[in-house]
Amino acid sequence: MRKNIGGKWFFCCFLYLILASQVVEAKKHVLYVGSYTKGVENGLFVYLFNDSNGKLSNLKMPVVSENPSFLAISKDKNFLYAVSEVHTPEKNNSGSVSSYRVDRSGQLNLINQVLTNGADPCYVALSPDGKKMVVSNYSSGTLSFFNVLPDGSISEMIQRIQHEGSGPFPGRQTGAHAHSARFDPIGKLLYAADLGTDEFNVYNDVKGDAPITPASQPFVKLPPGSGPRHFDFSEDGNYIYLINELNSTISVLMRYGNVWKSIQTIKTLPKEYKGENWCADIHLSADGRFLYGSNRGHNSISVFKRDKLSGKLEMVQTASVEGNWPRNFTIDPSGQFLLAANEKSNDITVFRVDEMTGILKYTGIKFSSQSPVCLQFLR
Numbered sequence: 001m002r003k004n005i006g007g008k009w010f011f012c013c014f015l016y017l018i019l020a021s022q023v024v025e026a027k028k029h030v031l032y033v034g035s036y037t038k039g040v041e042n043g044l045f046v047y048l049f050n051d052s053n054g055k056l057s058n059l060k061m062p063v064v065s066e067n068p069s070f071l072a073i074s075k076d077k078n079f080l081y082a083v084s085e086v087h088t089p090e091k092n093n094s095g096s097v098s099s100y101r102v103d104r105s106g107q108l109n110l111i112n113q114v115l116t117n118g119a120d121p122c123y124v125a126l127s128p129d130g131k132k133m134v135v136s137n138y139s140s141g142t143l144s145f146f147n148v149l150p151d152g153s154i155s156e157m158i159q160r161i162q163h164e165g166s167g168p169f170p171g172r173q174t175g176a177h178a179h180s181a182r183f184d185p186i187g188k189l190l191y192a193a194d195l196g197t198d199e200f201n202v203y204n205d206v207k208g209d210a211p212i213t214p215a216s217q218p219f220v221k222l223p224p225g226s227g228p229r230h231f232d233f234s235e236d237g238n239y240i241y242l243i244n245e246l247n248s249t250i251s252v253l254m255r256y257g258n259v260w261k262s263i264q265t266i267k268t269l270p271k272e273y274k275g276e277n278w279c280a281d282i283h284l285s286a287d288g289r290f291l292y293g294s295n296r297g298h299n300s301i302s303v304f305k306r307d308k309l310s311g312k313l314e315m316v317q318t319a320s321v322e323g324n325w326p327r328n329f330t331i332d333p334s335g336q337f338l339l340a341a342n343e344k345s346n347d348i349t350v351f352r353v354d355e356m357t358g359i360l361k362y363t364g365i366k367f368s369s370q371s372p373v374c375l376q377f378l379r
Helices: 002-025
Strands: 028-035 042-050 056-058 071-073 079-088 094-102 108-115 121-126 132-137 142-147 159-162 178-183 190-194 199-203 214-221 228-233 239-244 249-256 259-267 278-284 290-296 300-306 313-320 326-331 337-342 347-353 360-368 372-377
Touching (some): 071 372, 079 108, 094 121, 132 190, 142 178, 190 228, 199 228, 228 278, 249 278, 290 326
Parallel strands (some): 121 178, 278 326, 326 372
Antiparallel strands (some): 028 372, 042 056, 071 079, 094 108, 142 159, 178 190, 190 199, 199 214, 228 239, 239 249, 278 290, 300 313, 347 360
16 A cells, blocks of 8 residues: 555656656747838837747837848847848938847847848848848849948948849749848858849858859759749758749759759649749758748648658648738747748737647637738747
8 A cells, every 4th residue: 555655656746847847948039020110110029939838928129120021140149130121212222231239138229220232122141150241132133241240230231243134924023133142051152042033043152351253053043933032951051942932832952062953843832722822931940851831822831841861842731820921930949839920910820840740730829910021039
């Protein structure tokens, strides 16, 4: 009898320790949300995300910013950078990019703002060493480069690259439209997706002060009317996954020595869907086993299983975002949740990620937010 009591006591203590450890392990993460302001003064918002229950809370530290449609955070987490997606006639139709210092509470404090010398900047990225910045200017089809100074401020523009060309898609490809540009993980090359030209551009060594120039393979040409938008790198650097806005596909690029070749093009939509759709954002899971892409129109996140040996994809799900027009999305630092920014329904929806299958399940959490278009976790 005593042995049974002792066993039950031990089991209860063990269960309590497990539950207690789970409570301790739950973390809260600062989440920054960029939006389209549409005449409203505040554009940047600061939230707190609980990775135990998937809930968001507003820290009520809004920042005045016009159309901060894309954000980037420095590697040391001390600075945040935000584009202002505008084209101001009195400033040569230029938009701008701003630098903010991040304090301990997550509050943002403006350091400086500089013109991008390009219209409607829609993407900003930092080099791996944090010393250079590239901004993609959509309407002018240009890339603008800046130095990032030790205090986090942004220099005046040091170089600009003009893309040239067009594509066959009516009304959307009459000229170049630089939609995103990123440095590779080791800072050796720079890549840029141009929606207007159907080209994935490759640029040379970006270290040092020398001007950035086209690589020996200056671009990968994609099928006419693709409209490349955003992309992500595999951890080993041998694959690039590129989401195409205009034809709702993902292109898988593989490195062969110093040359990139397309090895797969896969649709992001169910076969039975015949409506309008514009793809937006793309992200690999931290372990590289799954890939996610957003569909605006079908209003879903497409989930793909990734073969690490071949790099190829297999669709396993299209999950409704339970909202309208999912522009960008993000996976939280714990890898347990995916958050979608639904621009037209003015909300952020939260999904739990199945660790084994990558499949998404809606948590029922829908957080009201003004025209959210970019989500970035601080840590």
